[in-house]
Amino acid sequence: MSKRDYYEVLGVSKNATPEEIKKAYRKKAKEFHPDSYTGDDKKAAEEKFKEASEAYSVLSDETKKAQYDRFGHGFENGGFGSAGAGGFDFSGFSSGGMGFDIDLDDILGSVFGGSFGGFGSARKKKGPTKGADLRYNMKLTFEEAVFGCSKEINITRNETCPDCHGSGAKKGTTEVKCDECNGTGRIQVTQNTIMGSFSTVKTCEKCGGEGKYNPSPCETCSGNGTVRKTRKIEINIPKGIDNGQAISLTSEGDAGRKGGPAGDLFVVVTVMPHKIFRRRGNDICLDVSIPFVKATLGGKINVPTLEGDYEFNIPEGTQPGTTFTIKNKGVPSMRSHVRGNLEFKVEIEVPKKLNDKQKESLRRFAEASNEEVNKKKSFWEKK
Ligand SMILES: [Zn+2]
Numbered sequence: 001m002s003k004r005d006y007y008e009v010l011g012v013s014k015n016a017t018p019e020e021i022k023k024a025y026r027k028k029a030k031e032f033h034p035d036s037y038t039g040d041d042k043k044a045a046e047e048k049f050k051e052a053s054e055a056y057s058v059l060s061d062e063t064k065k066a067q068y069d070r071f072g073h074g075f076e077n078g079g080f081g082s083a084g085a086g087g088f089d090f091s092g093f094s095s096g097g098m099g100f101d102i103d104l105d106d107i108l109g110s111v112f113g114g115s116f117g118g119f120g121s122a123r124k125k126k127g128p129t130k131g132a133d134l135r136y137n138m139k140l141t142f143e144e145a146v147f148g149c150s151k152e153i154n155i156t157r158n159e160t161c162p163d164c165h166g167s168g169a170k171k172g173t174t175e176v177k178c179d180e181c182n183g184t185g186r187i188q189v190t191q192n193t194i195m196g197s198f199s200t201v202k203t204c205e206k207c208g209g210e211g212k213y214n215p216s217p218c219e220t221c222s223g224n225g226t227v228r229k230t231r232k233i234e235i236n237i238p239k240g241i242d243n244g245q246a247i248s249l250t251s252e253g254d255a256g257r258k259g260g261p262a263g264d265l266f267v268v269v270t271v272m273p274h275k276i277f278r279r280r281g282n283d284i285c286l287d288v289s290i291p292f293v294k295a296t297l298g299g300k301i302n303v304p305t306l307e308g309d310y311e312f313n314i315p316e317g318t319q320p321g322t323t324f325t326i327k328n329k330g331v332p333s334m335r336s337h338v339r340g341n342l343e344f345k346v347e348i349e350v351p352k353k354l355n356d357k358q359k360e361s362l363r364r365f366a367e368a369s370n371e372e373v374n375k376k377k378s379f380w381e382k383k
Pocket residue numbers: 161162163164165166167168169218219220221222223224225226
């Protein structure tokens with residue numbers, strides 16, 4: 001699947017500032033979000049919204065943006081670190097083909113509410129950095145997705161070290177000025193080549209560019225400020241969630257460094273198919289077989305719904321392929337909680353084995369209808 005360039009998606013140039021990217025995304029999000037979109041092609045608008053959200057999720061993140069600028073879409077497959085325990089996918093949620101539904105309140109709220117901290121103000125390398133966003137793939141049964149559920153998951157993530165509270169320093173010690181770079185965080189390297197000598201500036205390795213370091217790092221976290229922890233988190237799946245949609249948990253991702261904000265956790269849902277029900281938006285569809293006599297004479301039939309059988313009266317002379325609707329037996333809308341409908345399509349059962357009595361009745365029926373019985377007629381003779 002070929003993907004559009006993220007800059008093109010948001011309609012900004014490669015040199016756009018974070019402010020411009022944010023503005024462009026906000027505009028697109030407003031235009032195409034299902035809650036505010038006013039045009040006719042809702043499906044296309046939803047796709048555009050997802051596309052813009054995905055583009056923004058990458059271009060608004062310094063690290064991901066840098067990787068994208070260097071490697072393009074290729075970086076999403078494996079550019080992002082390893083999987084943690086428990087099937088945790090650490091890939092930064094942009095793998096191709098994944099659906100992406102973002103609720104304005106859930107995600108835009110958190111994005112614009114500043115969890116992407118330091119936006120607009122040029123962030124220095126050595127300053128606080130935001131923790132990585134994490135993705136968890138969750139399988140749900142058809143019913144769990146329709147009615148919502150609560151699930152416990154185990155995720156392994158970086159958490160702020162409880163002993164040094166993220167500073168990376170052993171209790172009672174302080175950081176000292178780095179002697180390697182004399183506190184500048186940078187080291188000038190001069191290379192002599194046949195073309196002449198070139199000077200380049202490198203980040204100081206000893207202090208990681210911070211200009212200072214701790215001679216006695218915290219033993220718990222080896223000075224990282226964060227530790228790997230596996231944690232149980234309860235996830236409330238809202239009613240009506242659909243295959244490929246994601247819910248976000250603000251600040252449940254990796255802890256930030258040096259007091260930076262935590263990343264978010266995205267739970268991406270895969271809904272397993274149901275034996276008889278199919279989903280179409282918020283409607284549930286199924287096929288119902290009824291005996292041909294019932295279709296002819298009409299009467300009560302039992303239609304399966306997610307909440308047991310529903311008695312339905314089909315009219316006399318119901319034709320194969322006719323679709324009937326039972327209101328409010330579909331999927332609750334995630335936003336309005338209004339339920340969709342259940343639509344069932346009638347299939348007519350033609351009996352395969354009849355006893356003599358039944359055959360006789362049908363022959364009499366045919367005679368009463370002036371049909372010739374047991375005489376083959378070709379389509380062309382019929383008229
Ligand atoms: Zn520590």
